[in-house]
Amino acid sequence: MPRNELRSKTGCMSCRRRKKKCDEKRPACGGCSRSFLxxxxxxxxxxxLDRRYRKGLNHPSAKSQEVKLQETAxxxxxxxxxxxxxxxxxxxxxxxxKGSHPHFHSMDSVFSLVEKHDxxxxxxxxxxxxxxxxxxxxxxxxxxxxRSHALSLRISAIAEIQRQIKSxxxxxxxxxxxxxxxxxxxxxxxxxxxxxxxxHMHGIMSLLRCRQFAxxxxxxxxxxxxxxxxxERISYEALLxxxxxxxxxxxxxYMLNQPWWHTIDEYFRSAPLSIALDEASWPILGMPFSxxxxxxxxxxxxxxxxxxxxxxxxxxxxxxxxNFFHKYIPSTGYFSAGYTYLAATTALLRNMISRSGNDIExxxxxxxxxxxxxxxxxxxxxxxxxxxxxxxxxxxVLYRVSEVEAEKKTLERLIEDALRNIxxxxxxxxxxxxxxxxxxxxxx
Numbered sequence: 001m002p003r004n005e006l007r008s009k010t011g012c013m014s015c016r017r018r019k020k021k022c023d024e025k026r027p028a029c030g031g032c033s034r035s036f037l038x039x040x041x042x043x044x045x046x047x048x049l050d051r052r053y054r055k056g057l058n059h060p061s062a063k064s065q066e067v068k069l070q071e072t073a074x075x076x077x078x079x080x081x082x083x084x085x086x087x088x089x090x091x092x093x094x095x096x097x098k099g100s101h102p103h104f105h106s107m108d109s110v111f112s113l114v115e116k117h118d119x120x121x122x123x124x125x126x127x128x129x130x131x132x133x134x135x136x137x138x139x140x141x142x143x144x145x146x147r148s149h150a151l152s153l154r155i156s157a158i159a160e161i162q163r164q165i166k167s168x169x170x171x172x173x174x175x176x177x178x179x180x181x182x183x184x185x186x187x188x189x190x191x192x193x194x195x196x197x198x199x200h201m202h203g204i205m206s207l208l209r210c211r212q213f214a215x216x217x218x219x220x221x222x223x224x225x226x227x228x229x230x231x232e233r234i235s236y237e238a239l240l241x242x243x244x245x246x247x248x249x250x251x252x253x254y255m256l257n258q259p260w261w262h263t264i265d266e267y268f269r270s271a272p273l274s275i276a277l278d279e280a281s282w283p284i285l286g287m288p289f290s291x292x293x294x295x296x297x298x299x300x301x302x303x304x305x306x307x308x309x310x311x312x313x314x315x316x317x318x319x320x321x322x323n324f325f326h327k328y329i330p331s332t333g334y335f336s337a338g339y340t341y342l343a344a345t346t347a348l349l350r351n352m353i354s355r356s357g358n359d360i361e362x363x364x365x366x367x368x369x370x371x372x373x374x375x376x377x378x379x380x381x382x383x384x385x386x387x388x389x390x391x392x393x394x395x396x397v398l399y400r401v402s403e404v405e406a407e408k409k410t411l412e413r414l415i416e417d418a419l420r421n422i423x424x425x426x427x428x429x430x431x432x433x434x435x436x437x438x439x440x441x442x443x444x
Contacts, residue, residue: 013040080125084114087128095186096234097286097337099279104234109227110179117176119160123183126153130187150187157184172210175228181207182235185242198246198253204239205260208232212263215272229272230283236267237284240292244393247299251443255296277328279335286390287338291325294318295345295393302348302444307356315356319349319366326369331376332383339380344394347372351401372398374407381414391418396441412439 011022014032023030032039088107096104114121129150133143157180164170170177185200211232214222224232243255255261268289274281277288285292297318304311322345330336331343346369353362377398381391395418399411415438419430 013042016042080121083125083128083132084111084121086132087124091128091131095238096283097279099286099335099337100283101274101280103226103230104283106230109175109230113176113179117180119157119164120176120180120183122153122157122160123180123187126150126157127183127187127190129153130190134190154184154187171214172207173214173222173224175224175231178204178207178211178235179231182231182238186238189242189245198250201239201242201246202260204235205258205263208235208239208267209260209263212267224272233271233273234283236264237282240264240289241284241390244292244296244299247296247443248393248396248441249437249443251303253443254300256300279337282337285338287329287341288325291322291329291338291342291345294321295341298345298348298352299397299444302352305352305355307352309359312353312356312360315349315353316360316362316366319346319353319369320363322346322349323365323368331373331380336380336383340377340391340394343372343377344397347401348397372402374398374402374410378410378414381418392438396438397444399439400441400444415439 011020011024012029012032015022015029018031020031026041028039088111092107092110093105110124114124129146133147133150161177161180164177181200181204185204188200211222211224215224243253243258246253247255268275275289279286282288298315301307301311301315301318307315322342325338325342326346328335329338329342331339353366377394392415395411395415399408399415402408402411412435416430416435419434419438
């Protein structure tokens with residue numbers, strides 16, 4: 001007996017949900033027009049997740065192979081190969097800045113580690129399964145099973161790391177270990193848990209400090225490959241984004257006061273990979289570390305408002321330093337990934353200086369930077385399609401300092417859009433409380 005087929009395989013999402021035949025007229029099909037429904041068309045990711053599609057995924061290794069999905073009673077099962085392929089084809093490319101050097105985009109070294117180490121494999125599969133568990137919302141049973149599968153993979157990866165630490169067979173400089181820790185942190189950041197567990201940050205920094213110590217104490221013996229340095233650089237920059245996002249909600253967390261901050265400063269003073277003022281050098285940050293550091297400093301200064309005389313002098317000095325970056329980082333186009341941070345940091349410093357009295361004269365040069373233009377912020381984000389929480393810190397800051405109602409409404413919508421993309425692909429609308437907490441920002 002032939003299997004029952006749903007009526008619309010290539011139509012709009014509304015017709016698929018209602019199991020109606022779609023005439024596929026764009027932008028609005030006839031069925032949606034007659035029923036006064038919003039006509040939404042599926043993305044490639046949604047097509048890939050549709051249970052009526054039996055396409056394989058291309059494994060992102062040197063030898064591309066067809067991945068077959070095993071059918072189950074609830075649609076299909078994502079086996080090991082499919083989860084790894086989804087990570088390589090969808091998740092990983094979406095969190096690396098497109099303009100960065102090609103070696104930051106290569107998945108060959110990642111999957112080489114996966115083939116040799118089950119811990120890295122389970123950490124990456126957990127990341128992929130966690131992403132999928134929030135993207136496929138039609139079948140709740142399927143979603144629940146994927147979420148459970150992600151949890152079991154996470155537990156397996158953590159247990160194996162703990163076992164090897166206790167046995168003393170690792171020294172903290174292993175590439176697979178750093179990759180595993182970074183991917184476990186990434187998976188945890190996919191949810192709406194606004195305070196990314198600080199334990200992840202301390203764990204990753206412990207590994208990075210081990211590598212830094214090995215580099216300085218035994219330079220002749222510790223000679224990591226370029227691939228190893230690439231993993232390391234991505235981990236450093238990812239950790240910085242975790243930290244500045246955490247500062248929005250945890251007022252007791254001061255990144256510059258952390259015992260490991262000097263390791264970060266030391267690394268970026270003499271990083272083994274390029275720290276040039278160009279787009280290719282910054283795979284996650286999309287901006288020089290010196291600019292990102294000014295954003296962190298401005299955040300911590302804002303907690304001291306009204307500023308003391310010394311604090312105001314430091315804020316003015318920081319504002320003058322930002323003038324340099326305004327000459328090199330445009331709102332759109334080449335090397336514009338850090339523009340939202342540049343604009344938000346400038347606005348925050350100006351706001352706190354204006355609230356701190358007139359005891360110190362502000363030099364004219366401090367007013368050279370252009371005023372914040374929310375339309376440019378919106379154009380920048382739409383052009384870059386930032387992943388996870390990249391634009392959430394600057395958007396939250398701009399929302400707090402803006403006094404124009406129309407601007408605040410635009411920023412609220414941009415925050416919601418950013419949260420919709422939190423898993424790397426277009427996601428369902430975020431809970432209202434998640435949007436609200438980014439507008440309140442108790443840690444700012």
